[in-house]
Amino acid sequence: MTAVPPANDFPDRDADAQLVERARTGDVAAFEHVYRREVGRVYALCLRMTADAARARELTQSVFVRAWDRLGSFRGDSQLSSWLHRIAVNEVLTEARTDRRRRARVVLAEDRTAEDAGHDDAGAREDAPEMSGITLPEDIETRMDLDRAIAALPLGARTVFVLHDIEGYRHEEISRMTGSAEGTLRAQLHRARKLLMEALSR
Amino acid sequence: MKGEREHIAFDTLNDYADGVLDERSMSIVSKHIESCSVCAGQYSVLRSVLQSAAQLPRTLAPPDDIWAELKESLDRRKEAVLPVIGTGHIVSKADQRSPGATQKRWQSPAFLAVAALILVIVSSGITALMLRDNNAQRLANQYPSVRAPGSAPVPPSVLPVGFTMAEGEYSRAIGELLQAVDAQRSRLSPETIRTVDRSLAVIDSAIAEARNALVADPNNATLVDLLSASYQRKLDLLRRTSELSSRI
Numbered sequence: 001m002t003a004v005p006p007a008n009d010f011p012d013r014d015a016d017a018q019l020v021e022r023a024r025t026g027d028v029a030a031f032e033h034v035y036r037r038e039v040g041r042v043y044a045l046c047l048r049m050t051a052d053a054a055r056a057r058e059l060t061q062s063v064f065v066r067a068w069d070r071l072g073s074f075r076g077d078s079q080l081s082s083w084l085h086r087i088a089v090n091e092v093l094t095e096a097r098t099d100r101r102r103r104a105r106v107v108l109a110e111d112r113t114a115e116d117a118g119h120d121d122a123g124a125r126e127d128a129p130e131m132s133g134i135t136l137p138e139d140i141e142t143r144m145d146l147d148r149a150i151a152a153l154p155l156g157a158r159t160v161f162v163l164h165d166i167e168g169y170r171h172e173e174i175s176r177m178t179g180s181a182e183g184t185l186r187a188q189l190h191r192a193r194k195l196l197m198e199a200l201s202r
Numbered sequence: 203m204k205g206e207r208e209h210i211a212f213d214t215l216n217d218y219a220d221g222v223l224d225e226r227s228m229s230i231v232s233k234h235i236e237s238c239s240v241c242a243g244q245y246s247v248l249r250s251v252l253q254s255a256a257q258l259p260r261t262l263a264p265p266d267d268i269w270a271e272l273k274e275s276l277d278r279r280k281e282a283v284l285p286v287i288g289t290g291h292i293v294s295k296a297d298q299r300s301p302g303a304t305q306k307r308w309q310s311p312a313f314l315a316v317a318a319l320i321l322v323i324v325s326s327g328i329t330a331l332m333l334r335d336n337n338a339q340r341l342a343n344q345y346p347s348v349r350a351p352g353s354a355p356v357p358p359s360v361l362p363v364g365f366t367m368a369e370g371e372y373s374r375a376i377g378e379l380l381q382a383v384d385a386q387r388s389r390l391s392p393e394t395i396r397t398v399d400r401s402l403a404v405i406d407s408a409i410a411e412a413r414n415a416l417v418a419d420p421n422n423a424t425l426v427d428l429l430s431a432s433y434q435r436k437l438d439l440l441r442r443t444s445e446l447s448s449r450i
Contacts, residue, residue: 024445028276035269040261047262057265061272062371068276069375069437072444073382094374146254165255190216196255197247 016080024071031071035064038081042088048162049092051151059095063088089163089177096155149199157192160185165193210234210241219248279434372433379440386444398443405436 022030042063047056067087074083150158159178163169164185171182171189178185210218210231217223218231235242387395412429419425 028273031276032269032273035272039264039268043264043268044260044262057268060264060268061275064272065275065279066375066378068279069379069441070382070444072441072446146251146258150255161255165252166258166260186216187213190213193216193248193251194212196251197244200251201247 013076013079017076020071020074020076020080023068031064031068034067034080034084038084039064041081042084045085045088045162045167046092048147048150048166049089049159050096051153051158055095059088059091062095063091066091085167089167089169093159093177096159145200146196149196152199153192153195157188157195160188161192161196164189209238210245212244215241215245215248219245219252279437368430369433372430372437376433376437376440379437379444382444383440390443390446394446398439401439402436405432405439408432409436 016034019030019034023034039060043056043060046059046063047053050056050059063084067084070087074080078086150161153161160174163174163177164171169177171185174180174185175182180188214223214227214231218228221228223231235245383398390398409429409432412425412432416422416425416429
């Protein structure tokens with residue numbers, strides 16, 4: 001398996017605990033420190049899962065507002081970054097469940113390929129995410145192609161691929177988060193990989 | 203799983219790549235790939251996709267102005283804070299700049315109980331005054347069954363479009379905080395729990411009244427502000443309660 005587990009960026013729990021404690025008392029500056037450190041990862045997740053820069057931006061804000069409201073429930077059992085990441089995943093999945101009609105309106109008919117039009121996922125799309133601001137790797141073209149191909153995946157397949165193959169969650173964890181059976185998730189993951197292989201082989 | 207002489211099914215190839223096949227199946231697939239150029243080619247492309255995905259950057263630079271908007275939102279959420287015990291005045295932003303003092307006050311369950319009561323009295327009093335308008339009151343009486351979001355499903359209504367989204371956000375945040383508080387009830391004294399529950403009930407009542415009035419008069423900006431403030435009070439009370447229980 002080539003997926004990488006969620007990164008542990010600077011896992012200094014004492015420093016995190018101090019920041020959280022300050023933020024709990026209404027110290028926005030302390031919370032800004034947390035935001036600056038974690039926003040890149042939260043935004044990347046939101047952008048890849050939604051394939052929509054505007055929605056990723058809204059969701060990123062929602063994630064941090066929710067984190068602010070829930071600081072009292074953070075006990076330090078997990079790392080702050082992991083805690084925030086879970087909030088982000090839940091936020092994106094919740095929004096996806098409750099707002100599919102809005103997403104469907106955003107997809108322009110001309111953006112759909114004939115193949116994609118045959119998929120039953122309401123959120124299937126061909127529009128690529130906004131690529132500005134990406135930390136560019138060496139093989140930039142390959143990775144930009146991959147990000148575009150991921151963005152073009154049907155919603156269900158994209159969700160599982162991002163969570164499993166990029167973020168490193170296990171099927172049982174994704175099953176708990178999405179409410180889908182592991183067998184269904186596995187099938188969606190395989191489908192996503194197949195579509196990506198085809199897209200990148202063109 | 204097919205035999206060695208047939209091509210490997212794509213699902214099996216994925217399971218092989220993920221390392222979730224049993225030892226015997228892993229061995230069969232491995233041997234097959236060594237001798238079958240078709241499956242070897244497919245597996246190579248699959249591996250390439252998985253490796254590329256694993257190497258994608260985990261962080262992407264967000265738009266620069268997210269924090270400015272977020273900070274505004276957080277500052278607004280800080281506006282509705284509980285009054286200082288014994289004085290009844292609302293805690294100012296200047297007071298909030300002394301987090302240590304504020305924190306010590308909040309560490310007392312007795313303070314929370316008294317402060318919550320003062321909050322409820324002040325907020326419900328303001329709400330009652332605002333709703334004393336005859337028209338709003340009359341219309342509010344037409345919807346006696348309305349309950350506040352977070353404690354029961356909201357009734358069918360026609361609220362201003364913009365506020366409907368805001369209400370959804372409030373409801374979601376309140377629902378989560380209610381769950382958090384419920385999970386932490388065992389940490390609070392019975393007296394504090396009773397006080398918090400009473401306070402929530404009064405705030406819910408104020409929300410219901412303001413909401414009814416707004417349904418009847420959706421263009422009334424004052425009612426929008428009033429309802430927003432009531433939701434914010436509930437959110438803040440729950441947040442403070444959650445923080446308190448986490449410190450005990």
